Amino acid sequence: MPLVKQLSLFLENEPGHLKVPCQALGRAGIDILTMSLADTQQFGILRLVVEEWERARSVLQEAGCVVTVTDLLAIEVPDRPGGLAGLLEQFEAAKLGIEYLYPFPSGTRRGSMLLVFRLDDPLEAAERLRRQGVRVLDRAEVLARLAG
Amino acid sequence: MSSLACPEGIVHTASAPDFLPVRLLRDLQLDRLRGIVRRAYERVPLFRARMEERGLTPASLRALEDLAAFPFTVKADLRDTYPFGLFASPMEEVVRLHASSGTTGKPIVVAYTQADLDVWSEVMLRTFAACGVHRGDVVQNAYGYGLFTGGLGAHYGAESLGATVIPMSGGNTERQLMVMQDFGVTALCSTPSYFLHLLERARETKAGLGQLRVGVFGAEPWSDAMRSRIEAESGIRAYDIYGLSEIIGPGVGSECGRQDGLHLFEDHFFPEVVDPSTGAVLPEGTEGELVLTTLSKQAMPMIRYRTRDITAIRPEPCECGRTLRRIRRISRRSDDMFVIRGVNVFPSQVETALLAVEGTLPHYQIVLTREKGLDAMEVRVEVTPEVFSDRIRALEELRHKLSRSVEHTLGIRAAVTLVEPRTIQRSEGKARRVLDQREI
CATH class of the missing domain: 3.30.2130.10 (VC0802-like)
Known part of the structure; x- marks a missing residue:
């Protein structure tokens, strides 16, 4: 991916x-x-x-x-109180430490924020997160979302 | 016939003196030394006065060891007698003048008769031959042409070898790389720091170095670690050569295929190593300042010239078969040295410390400052793609590693600063490694 x-x-x-x-x-x-x-x-x-x-x-x-x-992992986070905290629990469950993260500008509110995460061994991390049920967006999806 | 069989393979016949039996070589040296001391005594007032001060005449020289009693010549003597005071030939016999750039005040001037130029071409020919360059090679000469001895010295040496010479001179990096590619250059003459600059540009522009096989590098001190990196990065063989204008220019000594010390062309330049502070001659193998006496120079003989270059004479035979004694590579000069907080430091030590950590060719500069009477040393290192990371932690770690390595090597603390590429001034000639901003 x-x-x-x-x-x-x-x-x-x-x-x-x-x-x-x-x-x-x-x-x-x-x-x-x-x-x-x-x-x-x-x-x-x-x-x-x-x-x-x-x-x-x-x-x-x-x-x-x-x-x-x-490589960065792009993940959508629900834009509500506790949204990011919920995702971080998944990171913890997958035993992943975060190096740094930052968001894409969201413009109008659309119910979710798109963040990029820098992790050790991104491919392995993406796989582990998927197993936790976290969806990692690929490059095309990110571009499509930003365009839309 | 233009070739000679020797343990190193086939070399040019002009290299024959490289392989003289030691006894013959010593006899030849003594014979020539007597002649040159006499010439200096008879024709140069300064040399005569200095010898007389010590009660010496040319007849005092009966053996090579007797030279130790003779007075030294230093760079200041050339300045004090500027421009022609040390000439031993009338101007009608002088066919060429060169001069050093001279960072302060007047330059120093050196002179050559036709016979001197012939000797110069011969020792440069032997230099190229020792570096594995031969007829059929295309030599790009990126030493500066002009008053500097590097350009013309290398030029005539390579020409008399029978190689094809491209008289590029220094500078204009893009053009250098284009010519290297288009003309099928196989050997390059330049300073090692300028080659690094070429290599960097070649990598950036993805131009490559074409068929380049040999680098003949001189005119500034560089380290073995630097050579390993140059060879690994470029795929060429990098040879160190040695010379100085006061003696003849390039062509005083050269590495051979073993790349293990530089053979001195002793049939023309007689070496001694002395204690830099007392001037006492040191036994072979001991480190000290190299002192050279020209054995055949007519226009401007040099008697016991203090080179300021720190090295040691290695008398043991070389596997290449040359009987010429070797000197250890010169990685420092006694006048390059700076003193910080009472510690003597040579830029080459800093270079070695940086190369021990980093995975790449470092461009670095040492900046000395003084605040409230306290000296501080900063080492600026350019960040390269090989060591750059998107993580602050990794870069801070690199900085600490470099700083620890410098501290470990020198025994004093140094702040390491990472700077953007190409912010440290690039030299077309010699690298300026130390910026001393202390107001003393």
């Missing part, structure tokens, strides 16, 4: 550094579907989900960025 691909970029914690990759993607006409910026005292990591990840990777590499590609 083709999972959601994330591009991660190394950034120095300096004014103006976030602009470089964003400009490069902009010039190439690549839309950012969602993103998260992690920062430490010294450096930051920009994590991106885009539509054409392979083209985006080349564009970013040509702009001089260091890029890695990671």
